[in-house]
Structures are given as structure tokens and as C-alpha cells.
Amino acid sequence: SQQGEEDPQALSIQEGENATMNCSYKTSINNLQWYRQNSGRGLVHLILIRSNEREKHSGRLRVTLDTSKKSSSLLITASRAADTASYFCATALATGFQKLVFGTGTRLLVSP
Amino acid sequence: KAGVTQTPRYLIKTRGQQVTLSCSPISGHRSVSWYQQTPGQGLQFLFEYFSETQRNKGNFPGRFSGRQFSNSRSEMNVSTLELGDSALYLCASSLRDTTYGYTFGSGTRLTVV
Numbered sequence: 001s002q003q004g005e006e007d008p009q010a011l012s013i014q015e016g017e018n019a020t021m022n023c024s025y026k027t028s029i030n031n032l033q034w035y036r037q038n039s040g041r042g043l044v045h046l047i048l049i050r051s052n053e054r055e056k057h058s059g060r061l062r063v064t065l066d067t068s069k070k071s072s073s074l075l076i077t078a079s080r081a082a083d084t085a086s087y088f089c090a091t092a093l094a095t096g097f098q099k100l101v102f103g104t105g106t107r108l109l110v111s112p
Numbered sequence: 113k114a115g116v117t118q119t120p121r122y123l124i125k126t127r128g129q130q131v132t133l134s135c136s137p138i139s140g141h142r143s144v145s146w147y148q149q150t151p152g153q154g155l156q157f158l159f160e161y162f163s164e165t166q167r168n169k170g171n172f173p174g175r176f177s178g179r180q181f182s183n184s185r186s187e188m189n190v191s192t193l194e195l196g197d198s199a200l201y202l203c204a205s206s207l208r209d210t211t212y213g214y215t216f217g218s219g220t221r222l223t224v225v
Contacts, residue, residue, distance in 0.1 A: 098168035099210065
């Protein structure tokens with residue numbers, strides 16, 4: 001079963017707008033990671049946030065983590081058509097570091 | 113540096129056959145994981161190897177197996193294929209474990225007919 005649930009399942013915006021995706025998980029984690037997947041290809045690692053961090057930035061990406069609520073959000077600012085993809089959160093559990101548990105994903109469509 | 117290489121990219125097999133998929137991790141990465149992705153179940157963890165040892169296994173039947181070689185390259189094997197095994201199989205490598213980000217290959221698309 002999947003650890004993470006993401007919402008929305010799908011998101012459609014215009015270029016230049018911001019996109020926010022949310023992820024909720026169930027158990028204690030060591031870190032949470034976000035990945036992007038284009039059209040059924042491999043996943044690309046975007047950012048990793050550790051359980052003792054609350055916010056992290058990377059370029060146009062901003063990730064927050066609230067361990068008390070077991071939730072995370074990914075914000076993409078000034079979206080571009082090239083950002084069109086599926087986005088997944090993945091949790092690395094606090095006990096055992098050998099597997100990531102993926103969420104259900106958010107499909108983002110950015111229209112020119 | 114070269115990324116994670118998975119071969120073949122596409123496979124079509126018949127029910128009952130077996131298949132072997134290959135994965136070459138990034139140089140220096142010692143942890144290799146395998147995931148199955150389907151529209152219905154999403155991304156499901158299959159197993160993880162580190163220094164030729166399986167450290168963790170997902171909830172898949174014994175028909176799914178894998179191994180890792182001394183050069184960190186990994187293979188996974190599925191025997192007695194079923195229609196439900198049709199999926200995108202993704203390999204990912206990491207320096208050591210999930211405290212690092214993973215680098216994924218482009219995947220092998222397996223179709224069982």
C-alpha cells in the first residue's frame with residue numbers, strides 16, 4: 001500500500017502561474033523527497049527535505065514539511081510548459097533506509 | 113557522468129515465459145532498487161540491494177527475484193509471467209540508502225500477452 005496521498009490528483013494552470021501540490025503520509029519519516037516523471041519515463045529527483053527541516057528551496061521549487069501534520073507541499077513558481085509532468089512525493093521511513101514509499105502523484109499541465 | 117542504464121527499453125513476452133531485466137547504476141552508487149509502476153497500483157517497491165546483498169523486499173510473489181553483482185550492476189527476473197505483470201519496471205541507484213536522493217533509469221516497459 002502507498003504511504004503518501006497527494007492532492008490534487010490533477011492540476012491545470014497557465015504559464016507564469018504558481019503550482020502547489022500537497023502530500024500526506026502516515027508514519028514517521030527520515031526524509032521526504034519529490035520526483036518528477038515525464039510521460040511514463042524514469043523519475044527525476046527534485047529535492048530532499050529531512051525530518052528536522054521545515055522548508056527548502058531549489059531554484060523555482062519550494063518545499064515545506066510539517067511532521068506534526070505528516071504533510072508536505074511542493075510549490076513551483078512561475079510555471080513553464082516544460083514543467084508539465086507528474087509529480088510524486090516519496091518518504092524514506094524512519095526505521096530502515098532501504099526503500100522509498102511513493103505517493104499517488106499529481107499530474108500537472110501547464111498551458112502556454 | 114553516465115546515468116542509470118536499463119535494458120531493454122521495451123519487451124513483449126507471452127504468459128508463462130520468464131524475463132530478465134538489467135540495470136547499470138551510476139558509478140560509485142552501491143544501492144540499487146527496483147520499482148514496478150502500473151496505472152492501478154502506482155509505484156510499488158520490489159527490492160533493494162547493497163553490496164550484493166538484498167536488504168529489503170517488497171510484497172511481491174516469489175516469481176520476482178533479483179540479484180546484484182560485484183560491480184553493482186543488478187538484474188531482476190520474473191518467472192511464469194502473468195498478464196498482471198505488464199508494467200514499467202524502474203531501477204534506481206543511490207550512494208548508500210534513502211538518506212540520499214535516488215537516480216532513476218528510463219525504465220523497461222514490459223508487456224505480457
